[in-house]
Amino acid sequence: MIYVVIIFLWTAILLYILLGGADFGAGIIELFTSEKNKEKTRKTMYKAIGPIWEANHMWLIIAVVILFVGFPKIYTTVSIYLHIPLVGMLLGIIARGTAFVFRNYDAVEDDMQKVYTPIFVYSSLITPFFLGIIAASAVSGRIDPHANDFLSAYVFSWLNWFSVAVGIFTVSICAFLATIFIIGQTTEENDRNHFIRKARRIIFIVMFCGALVFLAAYFEQIPLIHWIFGDTPGLIAIIAASISLVVMFFVLGQNKPIMLRLLAGFQVTMILFAATYSHFPDILLLKDGANLSLLTHQGQAKTIETLGYALLIGSIFILPALVYLIYIFQKKTNVETDH
Amino acid sequence: MDDFLAARLQMAFSLGFHIVFACIGMVMPFFMSLAHFYWLKTKKTVYRDVTKAWSAGVAIFFATGAVSGTVLSFELGLLWPKFMEHAGPIFGMPFSLEGTAFFIEAIALGFYLYGWNRLHPWFHWATGVVVGISGLLSGILVVAANAWMNSPAGFDYIDGQYLNIDPVKAMFNDAWFSQALHMTVAAFVSTGFAVAGVHALMILKGKNVAFHSMAFRIAAIFATVFACLQPLSGDISAKDVAKRQPAKLAAMEAHFHTERNAPLIIGGIPDTARKTVDYAIRIPGLLSFMTTGDFNGEVKGLDSIPKEDQPPVAVTHYAFQIMVGLGMAMVGIAFLYFLALWKKKSWLRSNWLLKLFVLATPMGFIALEAGWTVTEVGRQPWIIHGVMRTADAVTPMPGIAYSFYLFTAVYISLAVIVSLLLYRQITMVGKLYNSSSEVPKS
Numbered sequence: 001m002i003y004v005v006i007i008f009l010w011t012a013i014l015l016y017i018l019l020g021g022a023d024f025g026a027g028i029i030e031l032f033t034s035e036k037n038k039e040k041t042r043k044t045m046y047k048a049i050g051p052i053w054e055a056n057h058m059w060l061i062i063a064v065v066i067l068f069v070g071f072p073k074i075y076t077t078v079s080i081y082l083h084i085p086l087v088g089m090l091l092g093i094i095a096r097g098t099a100f101v102f103r104n105y106d107a108v109e110d111d112m113q114k115v116y117t118p119i120f121v122y123s124s125l126i127t128p129f130f131l132g133i134i135a136a137s138a139v140s141g142r143i144d145p146h147a148n149d150f151l152s153a154y155v156f157s158w159l160n161w162f163s164v165a166v167g168i169f170t171v172s173i174c175a176f177l178a179t180i181f182i183i184g185q186t187t188e189e190n191d192r193n194h195f196i197r198k199a200r201r202i203i204f205i206v207m208f209c210g211a212l213v214f215l216a217a218y219f220e221q222i223p224l225i226h227w228i229f230g231d232t233p234g235l236i237a238i239i240a241a242s243i244s245l246v247v248m249f250f251v252l253g254q255n256k257p258i259m260l261r262l263l264a265g266f267q268v269t270m271i272l273f274a275a276t277y278s279h280f281p282d283i284l285l286l287k288d289g290a291n292l293s294l295l296t297h298q299g300q301a302k303t304i305e306t307l308g309y310a311l312l313i314g315s316i317f318i319l320p321a322l323v324y325l326i327y328i329f330q331k332k333t334n335v336e337t338d339h
Numbered sequence: 340m341d342d343f344l345a346a347r348l349q350m351a352f353s354l355g356f357h358i359v360f361a362c363i364g365m366v367m368p369f370f371m372s373l374a375h376f377y378w379l380k381t382k383k384t385v386y387r388d389v390t391k392a393w394s395a396g397v398a399i400f401f402a403t404g405a406v407s408g409t410v411l412s413f414e415l416g417l418l419w420p421k422f423m424e425h426a427g428p429i430f431g432m433p434f435s436l437e438g439t440a441f442f443i444e445a446i447a448l449g450f451y452l453y454g455w456n457r458l459h460p461w462f463h464w465a466t467g468v469v470v471g472i473s474g475l476l477s478g479i480l481v482v483a484a485n486a487w488m489n490s491p492a493g494f495d496y497i498d499g500q501y502l503n504i505d506p507v508k509a510m511f512n513d514a515w516f517s518q519a520l521h522m523t524v525a526a527f528v529s530t531g532f533a534v535a536g537v538h539a540l541m542i543l544k545g546k547n548v549a550f551h552s553m554a555f556r557i558a559a560i561f562a563t564v565f566a567c568l569q570p571l572s573g574d575i576s577a578k579d580v581a582k583r584q585p586a587k588l589a590a591m592e593a594h595f596h597t598e599r600n601a602p603l604i605i606g607g608i609p610d611t612a613r614k615t616v617d618y619a620i621r622i623p624g625l626l627s628f629m630t631t632g633d634f635n636g637e638v639k640g641l642d643s644i645p646k647e648d649q650p651p652v653a654v655t656h657y658a659f660q661i662m663v664g665l666g667m668a669m670v671g672i673a674f675l676y677f678l679a680l681w682k683k684k685s686w687l688r689s690n691w692l693l694k695l696f697v698l699a700t701p702m703g704f705i706a707l708e709a710g711w712t713v714t715e716v717g718r719q720p721w722i723i724h725g726v727m728r729t730a731d732a733v734t735p736m737p738g739i740a741y742s743f744y745l746f747t748a749v750y751i752s753l754a755v756i757v758s759l760l761l762y763r764q765i766t767m768v769g770k771l772y773n774s775s776s777e778v779p780k781s
Contacts (some may be wrong), residue, residue: 010371051453054405054445060520064412068423069431076424079416083736087745090413094406094749098756101402105395107767154736157531199537294533299504306506307435314439321446 001308005279006294007068008311016059018177018265021170023049027096027124027180028171029198034043040191045178047186048105048262051329053100055322057093070307073297074284078134081143081157085130089251092127125158125171132170136163139279140222144287162224165209165216172209176202180264184257196252203245225279227249234274241270343730345739346418349746351715353407353414356750358711359704360404360757364479366530368399368471370557375464388772389554391455392764397470397761398452403753405445418739422722422732425501429494430487430504437480441763444473475523482522483515489714490514490583491723495755504640517579518714525710526564529703531562532669536700537692561694562703563673569666572627581630581718584724585639586648587717590655592626593619594640601626601638606660609652614642616656624710650719658712664704672699 032043048260049056067075079086097120103116135142137158147153179199187193217224227235248263279285284292298304371393378386402514412434416423450458450466458466491507493509494675495502538555542548581588588594593609594601603626607619624634631638641649672695678687686692722729733739764771 022479051449054448057405057409058442058445061409061412061441062438065434067433068416069428072424072426072427075416075421075427079413079420079423080734080736083417083734085743086413086417091745091749093409094753095760097402097406097409098753101398102756102760105764106397107395107763107771110567112759125478150737200774246556268596299431302504303428303431306432310432310435310439314436314442317439318442318446321443325446325449328450328457 001306002295002298002306004303004310005066005298008039008308009063009294010272010276012059012063012066014269016057016063016227018268019052019056021128021174021268022177022181023053023174024096024124024128025174025181028175029178029182030149031121033126035192041182043301044182044185046189048181050104051324052322055325056338057097060093066307066311068298070304071283071294071297072299074292074294075257077145077284077292077302078138079263081145081154082134082263083154085133085137085158088136089095089130090128092130093258096127098110099242124174126155128170128174129193131163132167133158133163136166137172138180138283139285140220141285141287143284145225145290145292146288161216162213162220162222169206169209169213172202172206173271176206180260183252192255196337198323199252200249202250210252222321228274228318234277235276237270237274239333241267244270340740340745342737342739343733344360345743346733347729349739349743350414350418352743352747352750353411355482355708355711356754357404357407357411360400361478362526362704362707363530364397364404365471365474365560366526367393367400367534368474369527370530371397371526372464372467372471373429373557373629374553375467379460379464385549385553387638388550388768392550392772394452395764396465396761398758399764401444401448403757407750407753410439417637417742418734419722419732420734422727424648424658425727426488427506427724428485428767429491429501429509431596432510433480433484433487435478438599439483440473440477440480443476444470447473455502481728482519483510483512483712484512486518487512487620489518489724491726496584496726498689506511513583514579517572517576517743521558521569521576521710524569524572525703526708527561528569528666529707531558531565532696532699532703533670534558535562535703536698537697538702539696541768543690543693543697546558548769550714550772555693555696559676562669563676566666566673567677569684573663574664578627578632581638584717586641586644586650587655588630588725589639589641589644590650590717591659591713593656594626594638595642597637597640597701599622599627599635599637601636601640603629607656609656611652611660634778636683643691648720653718655713656708658716662713663711665702665709669699669702669706672696672723707747713717 017153026049030038030042030045064075067078098141099116099120103113103120106112106116117204137160138160140160141161142160143157144152147157178201181201183195183199187194214224228238244263244266248260248267251259279291281293281295282291283294286292299307341752345533347709370389374393375390377383380389385430447466447469449464450468454466456461457463475602487509488734491509492512493505500740521753535555535558538551538558542555592602592604597613600623601623604616605620607616609616627636627638628634630636641652672778675692675695675770679692718724720728720730722732731770
């Protein structure tokens with residue numbers, strides 16, 4: 001049953017990055033869009049993410065609950081030593097979640113909109129940034145349970161070049177996902193071409209940020225290259241992602257939105273797979289070398305068993321409803337396009 | 340401010356904030372669905388308008404409740420890691436089920452808010468009902484988890500070890516039913532009175548009277564029915580607390596000495612040094628009767644509890660008195676409204692009844708916060724009653740005071756913005772939901 005729980009944890013994280021990430025990306029793109037295209041970008045995005053907006057963010061809750069029920073030691077260690085970036089991420093989540101709804105549901109459109117919008121776009125940026133920092137800090141071996149001063153215990157545990165580079169990389173991935181997603185939502189040829197040009201640019205930015213991660217890992221003496229290219233499955237994942245990226249470049253110009261989304265989803269899935277596979281089942285790498293593992297730091301058998309059943313039963317209810325939700329609004333958007 | 344106090348204040352503030360938004364987000368969908376049902380049945384556009392106006396409220400409150408809930412799931416670890424390390428695997432069952440319920444609520448809300456003119460009308464209506472039911476379920480599950488802290492079950496605590504964990508037993512602990520019942524009814528009472536009060540005010544002001552009268556009627560009926568049920572659930576809770584947490588009951592009642600024929604103490608100022616309550620009204624034997632069913636039954640006083648295990652008496656006592664006092668006031672208003680509906684139709688057209696409802700707008704939520712204070716402060720110094728002390732659970736990270744200031748500022752600004760949004764929604768009713776225009780803002 002422990003593997004069922006681990007699969008759910010990994011999937012919840014993946015889906016948060018894919019769906020929540022596209023969501024964050026919407027705000028990031030808005031931030032980096034020229035004044036003249038802002039309105040259009042915003043409207044297209046809103047129409048697309050509105051209905052599934054609340055659901056996208058539930059994946060984070062699922063992941064957190066799995067962690068504190070099934071792997072309490074891992075959850076509490078992260079909570080103690082990564083307190084500061086977690087607070088950063090939470091502030092982003094609060095600001096963004098509320099600003100989105102406030103902007104959408106305010107009965108009057110006036111200067112308040114000018115307040116919500118910057119809150120929305122900047123929190124869209126900082127949330128994935130801190131999320132990336134947290135993920136990178138978990139594996140960068142800087143968490144030191146024996147540290148006795150504030151800085152080394154609670155600041156240097158996450159403030160290093162590698163974590164920051166992964167934070168930036170996560171932001172770029174979100175922007176990438178959102179751009180690919182929006183191509184399928186556009187109704188006019190001109191807009192579509194605009195976003196295709198944008199997507200091309202963002203793909204290069206993502207590759208550049210990815211290179212930064214490797215560079216930072218080199219300076220911080222983190223064996224990232226070994227982790228990713230050191231074993232066959234990781235290597236295969238990276239090669240598959242690279243091939244699909246090349247395919248994507250060719251497909252970008254053609255009108256194949258579903259294909260593009262699948263490719264983008266596949267690439268991100270492969271990146272997460274390659275990044276987590278090599279040190280599985282370890283999830284937290286500590287400074288003293290005593291790593292926390294999903295297999296040895298799990299809760300008692302009875303807990304894991306009931307958690308597994310709860311997740312399986314939950315997914316029977318959730319997944320069909322979620323798929324239907326995405327399907328029905330997707331379908332209807334296309335019908336509107338025909339008018 | 341020391342870190343322990345800051346952590347407690349931050350938790351108190353976060354929960355106190357979340358609880359209001361969560362309750363409204365949990366109850367309003369039922370109001371909305373009922374109005375929606377009338378619209379589908381009668382095709383009177385005013386019902387559709389009320390439904391849409393309320394659904395905008397639901398969207399705002401759901402979002403605020405969802406983010407503050409997300410923050411709480413992290414704060415448990417950020418502030419109380421030592422508690423979560425042991426408690427997580429034991430009381431995690433209701434949280435994992437709550438995750439499912441909450442997820443379904445979010446999906447159903449997506450269907451509901453964006454489904455106008457897109458889904459089959461009755462399917463669309465049903466998604467609104469699902470929002471309500473799954474919201475209610477997630478509320479009950481979270482309260483069940485909180486109840487476990489008051490009535491730990493489903494594990495053996497041997498030599499500092501938490502052994503033989505049984506998550507199902509932990510979820511169905513002795514306190515879950517009475518707490519969940521009391522909280523759910525409280526959510527309906529407080530939201531009902533708040534919504535009814537706002538619409539009553541608008542009727543008094545003479546704005547969009549048809550619209551606000553419909554809305555008032557639905558909310559007021561919910562409020563009155565549940566207000567009358569609340570004393571019953573309160574009685575169940577009191578008996579339950581007397582049995583399981585005598586220290587909490589003694590603090591609620593400022594009951595210093597163990598005695599038979601114990602009086603019910605109403606109001607008053609507790610003096611912990613002299614162990615008396617000044618200026619209080621005492622009804623002889625009633626406390627004994629309420630907790631044991633016998634006027635001569637023995638009620639444990641604070642003197643039977645070691646000093647270091649006693650909760651703060653004054654705060655618990657005042658909070659309890661506020662809760663009960665406001666609860667009774669609401670029962671009174673509910674009674675008058677029932678009388679008006681059945682026997683005195685003329686009262687319904689008179690302003691004083693509406694004014695009473697306006698007066699009652701904040702009552703439910705003040706009572707709710709007070710009741711929650713009783714539960715949480717009354718449990719101190721324990722975080723897990725009788726097993727782990729709150730002081731032993733706090734994070735080792737220093738500087739929590741800054742985190743407290745930060746989150747307090749965030750919550751206050753959110754409360755201000757939400758109030759502003761609601762104000763704007765309400766004042767714009769005439770423009771947004773003009774029944775003559777066929778496509779109101781969705």
